[in-house]
Amino acid sequence: MFYREAGDFKTSYEADNQTFPIAFDRYRYWAVLAVAYLVIPFIINDYWASAIFVPFLIYAIAAIGLNILTGYCGQVSLGTGGFMAVGAYACYKLMTAFPDVSIVINVILAGGITAIVGAAFGLPSLRIKGFYLAVATLAAQFFLVWLFNKVEWFYNYSASGQINAPERTVFSIPVTGPNTEAWAQYLICLVFVTVSAIIARNLTRGTVGRKWMAIRDMDIAAEIIGVNPLRAKLSAFAISSFFIGISGALFFAVYLGAVEVGEAFGIQKSFLVLFMVIIGGLGSIFGAFAGAAFLVLLPVALKVVGVDLLGWPTDMVAHLQLVIVGALIMFFLIKEPHGLAQLWRVAKEKLRLWPFPY
Amino acid sequence: MMSADFLYGIEVVLNGLMAGVLYALVALGFVLIFKASGIFNYAQGVMALFAALTLVGIMEGQVPFAHMINAIFGTEVHHFGWHVPAFAAIIMTLGVMVLFAWAVQQFIFKHLVGQEPIILFMATIGLAYFLEGVGDLMWGSNIKTLDVGLPQGGSRWIEDMTASLGDDSFYGFFIDKLDMVATVVAAILVLSLIAFAQYSKQGRAMRAVADDHQAALSVGISLNFIWVLVWSLAGLVALVAGIMWGAKSGVQFSLSLIALKALPVLMLGGFTSIPGAIVGGLIIGVGEKLFEYTIGGMMGGATENWFAYVLALIFLVFRPQGLFGEKIIERV
Numbered sequence: 001m002f003y004r005e006a007g008d009f010k011t012s013y014e015a016d017n018q019t020f021p022i023a024f025d026r027y028r029y030w031a032v033l034a035v036a037y038l039v040i041p042f043i044i045n046d047y048w049a050s051a052i053f054v055p056f057l058i059y060a061i062a063a064i065g066l067n068i069l070t071g072y073c074g075q076v077s078l079g080t081g082g083f084m085a086v087g088a089y090a091c092y093k094l095m096t097a098f099p100d101v102s103i104v105i106n107v108i109l110a111g112g113i114t115a116i117v118g119a120a121f122g123l124p125s126l127r128i129k130g131f132y133l134a135v136a137t138l139a140a141q142f143f144l145v146w147l148f149n150k151v152e153w154f155y156n157y158s159a160s161g162q163i164n165a166p167e168r169t170v171f172s173i174p175v176t177g178p179n180t181e182a183w184a185q186y187l188i189c190l191v192f193v194t195v196s197a198i199i200a201r202n203l204t205r206g207t208v209g210r211k212w213m214a215i216r217d218m219d220i221a222a223e224i225i226g227v228n229p230l231r232a233k234l235s236a237f238a239i240s241s242f243f244i245g246i247s248g249a250l251f252f253a254v255y256l257g258a259v260e261v262g263e264a265f266g267i268q269k270s271f272l273v274l275f276m277v278i279i280g281g282l283g284s285i286f287g288a289f290a291g292a293a294f295l296v297l298l299p300v301a302l303k304v305v306g307v308d309l310l311g312w313p314t315d316m317v318a319h320l321q322l323v324i325v326g327a328l329i330m331f332f333l334i335k336e337p338h339g340l341a342q343l344w345r346v347a348k349e350k351l352r353l354w355p356f357p358y
Numbered sequence: 359m360m361s362a363d364f365l366y367g368i369e370v371v372l373n374g375l376m377a378g379v380l381y382a383l384v385a386l387g388f389v390l391i392f393k394a395s396g397i398f399n400y401a402q403g404v405m406a407l408f409a410a411l412t413l414v415g416i417m418e419g420q421v422p423f424a425h426m427i428n429a430i431f432g433t434e435v436h437h438f439g440w441h442v443p444a445f446a447a448i449i450m451t452l453g454v455m456v457l458f459a460w461a462v463q464q465f466i467f468k469h470l471v472g473q474e475p476i477i478l479f480m481a482t483i484g485l486a487y488f489l490e491g492v493g494d495l496m497w498g499s500n501i502k503t504l505d506v507g508l509p510q511g512g513s514r515w516i517e518d519m520t521a522s523l524g525d526d527s528f529y530g531f532f533i534d535k536l537d538m539v540a541t542v543v544a545a546i547l548v549l550s551l552i553a554f555a556q557y558s559k560q561g562r563a564m565r566a567v568a569d570d571h572q573a574a575l576s577v578g579i580s581l582n583f584i585w586v587l588v589w590s591l592a593g594l595v596a597l598v599a600g601i602m603w604g605a606k607s608g609v610q611f612s613l614s615l616i617a618l619k620a621l622p623v624l625m626l627g628g629f630t631s632i633p634g635a636i637v638g639g640l641i642i643g644v645g646e647k648l649f650e651y652t653i654g655g656m657m658g659g660a661t662e663n664w665f666a667y668v669l670a671l672i673f674l675v676f677r678p679q680g681l682f683g684e685k686i687i688e689r690v
Contacts, residue, residue: 139667326488
């Protein structure tokens with residue numbers, strides 16, 4: 001009915017290759033952006049920001065990052081938590097060392113530092129493949145967490161071993177520290193998410209992205225047709241870590257405000273982001289958002305239903321949550337190994353023919 | 359007379375060997391499943407936890423899902439009020455693990471045949487979460503002590519025997535009796551597994567499946583049966599590992615984390631080699647204890663958290679298939 005290409009003529013290559021070739025998709029995209037930027041900031045309150053929107057946006061950035069590495073370049077990484085920690089601690093060191101520099105620049109620089117660390121840990125990927133690499137990235141996870149725990153310089157010799165985000169402002173509105181309003185928290189994350197998604201989308205459909213996908217599909221064949229595996233793999237590690245570093249920096253500075261590395265960036269975080277990518281769909285930017293939304297909403301929904309509605313004890317609901325997350329992951333892998341993004345694609349294909357399928 | 363420092367070094371090595379045996383036990387479960395079905399079973403550690411939880415639960419006569427039943431129906435049930443002797447409880451737990459193996463095959467991996475290895479790996483991570491949640495719901499998440507009558511504490515005999523090696527400041531090697539039992543049990547387990555794989559009909563079928571699924575299928579071997587068999591064997595190994603670790607440091611969530619420790623062991627030894635798992639376990643066990651003893655102190659301690667991974671990482675750069683793994687041959 002309303003979702004079709006008929007009459008939507010493309011007169012240039014640019015128009016033909018755009019991200020949303022169907023007019024309805026484009027309108028929907030702008031509508032989502034409009035709601036996200038113009039409606040939600042005015043109605044958001046502390047609970048919605050801290051329970052749903054801010055973690056969703058931050059995890060979406062991390063999931064985009066991991067999706068570039070795992071979904072597009074085929075290198076499984078279990079070091080996401082460690083790289084997020086690098087972003088967080090880099091951001092903290094920059095914030096305290098250069099108090100006058102804008103927080104936005106600090107967050108981006110933190111991403112850059114994480115990119116360098118990520119590329120360094122990506123070096124073995126040239127020799128090690130598949131599961132071996134996945135386990136090798138655990139080295140990054142455990143080593144980095146240990147490093148931030150043991151070397152006092154990273155947390156400025158504070159007695160608690162925690163790092164605390166000092167107050168920083170954007171356009172003289174505080175975005176970090178205890179005086180941050182919910183909408184400011186939300187908006188700064190939203191800006192980062194939007195820019196990250198646009199960059200990632202355009203990277204993955206350009207030359208770099210095609211090289212990554214060639215490496216993913218078969219690295220020897222890719223090498224033979226002229227893709228340099230060193231550059232392709234390291235760039236995937238670097239760019240993926242860049243996004244993960246940004247999300248780690250935001251997670252620390254904007255969302256939590258105070259971080260203890262083992263708690264916030266442990267191995268569980270690595271798995272959480274990996275699940276987001278799998279459930280959302282490997283090799284899809286939309287999938288990163290879908291997976292992040294799903295795994296952020298699920299615990300909240302379970303808590304509302306289990307604890308508030310049915311009055312079950314909290315620890316039982318927490319265990320039930322493990323069961324449900326585990327079961328859902330297996331269910332998705334059996335029914336739809338390509339995740340929510342694939343469901344969405346199938347739904348769109350159906351919509352194009354609706355209501356008169358052949 | 360040898361210097362005390364040197365003797366302490368030897369003691370560290372000995373303790374590392376003992377810890378390595380336990381790592382190897384978990385790694386063994388991984389290798390069994392990986393060889394036969396190509397599934398990299400992340401849930402192995404949680405299986406050990408679940409087996410230990412079930413064993414404690416059965417021995418103490420806990421009511422399964424008591425917490426959940428009480429919360430939903432407002433009842434107050436906790437225990438049946440009986441105690442099951444350790445031996446019977448172990449047999450029953452083994453039954454539970456076989457049932458679990460069957461369920462895993464029937465409801466999950468039967469539907470995933472032919473998927474990419476990475477998808478199978480993810481499915482086992484899901485399985486790990488599921489099983490952990492079920493274990494907690496079934497038996498409660500509090501720390502439990504597991505007592506199946508294994509000896510505890512350091513061995514006085516060895517201490518007295520070796521005290522004369524050093525000068526007066528040296529009191530002899532401190533070696534946990536439990537670790538020694540674990541070593542013996544692990545050795546028996548490995549030998550019987552190898553004997554089973556080499557000489558029994560099912561063992562031969564298992565090796566055939568490991569070699570080539572389709573060829574095995576074409577000579578009339580039931581893949582389904584073999585997979586249930588290897589998952590059951592992995593369950594047995596998990597139970598043994600769970601008993602050893604549970605008796606050592608209590609049955610609690612951290613037990614499932616030994617799976618993470620077993621991963622570098624696997625990488626060192628190669629994913630497809632049973633001797634590799636043993637040797638890898640010993641190398642990692644000794645390596646991390648020695649590193650902590652010699653250099654770790656200077657670096658702020660707790661290097662055991664990452665040493666195994668970094669060692670495996672560096673090692674793999676030079677030998678990507680591990681010590682005993684089959685050579686990785688890639689074709690376009």
